[in-house]
Amino acid sequence: MSERGLLLVVSAPSGAGKTTLCRLLIERLSFRFSVSHTTRPPRPGEVHGRDYYFVSRPEFESLVQEGAFLEWAEVHGHLYGTSVAEVERALSGEEDLLLDIDVQGASQVRRKLGAQAVFVFILPPSLEELERRLRSRGTEDEETLARRLARAREEIRFAPWFDYVVVNDEVERAFEDLAAIIRAERCRPARALP
């Protein structure tokens, strides 16, 4: 069997437990996060090329012009993007990459890579449970909470377009779904046949 790498794109509304599941994929399976480009200044201890590729806004914008990004977005005034070059390494077989991005980013990747990447949407068991989880954090006022829930409702509408949906009712069970998806995807003819 071939050793070609897998590009796994994981999206979820906030509160669905995506961060925990991605951490488990990295700890237990062979995945690593792709290293993104950003215009955010490095924090103490962050290393260029390991945590991020730190670039200036003009540099980032010219990369956008060149079509160097698979997907990019502006978050809290800083630009973040995943370069095609970073991902090509995975597709050419060296590593398994994990992209933790929102549905907008996932749509950009789908447009550029089509079926070459595997798209998984993490769902909360219900919107009621999502609200309960967001409330239990206790960090947000009612307005922020209402905005997050409205956004979650919108994002969940994209779930039918993903290759797979994983209901995160229980972390270990959801992780086993993800592990099965990855194992199954390695059995795709394009990856499994010599």
Next chain:
Amino acid sequence: MSERGLLLVVSAPSGAGKTTLCRLLIERLSFRFSVSHTTRPPRPGEVHGRDYYFVSRPEFESLVQEGAFLEWAEVHGHLYGTSVAEVERALSGEEDLLLDIDVQGASQVRRKLGAQAVFVFILPPSLEELERRLRSRGTEDEETLARRLARAREEIRFAPWFDYVVVNDEVERAFEDLAAIIRAERCRPARALP
């Protein structure tokens, strides 16, 4: 999550170990073989509706005319077929069905059901190993063996069209691939979303 059933179509060249793997799917997971129609006379102990639907050749042929079969074939002078009605039960959610058919039959099912069924091709580790396995049975003369190997070589050319390929180098490992494929397929939006 939904309880909709899965239709798994498994094909392989003879000697790839398909029969053993299908038996494990039935013993360990929720699958059962679909009950086929046949014009072969019942053997002692075989029950109509459990082992086969035993029908006359004219009955079978009129079912063919009505388009009642998902796939059918003539083997050693007898007709065998899988009825659409039998399979609709699985697709409507009552059971997980397993179809153990050759690549011609799989092509017929693909044509009728498209992506509703899941198609898995079982591969031997190599043609050399396939030949070794067929020889070790010791039941066939050189001519039959050569014919089987030529047919296997032809069938293997269809592998890239299947949804998944499972290399049966070791039965338990191959079974784990199948189990992962089934678990992943239950995470498809059409099956997992309410």
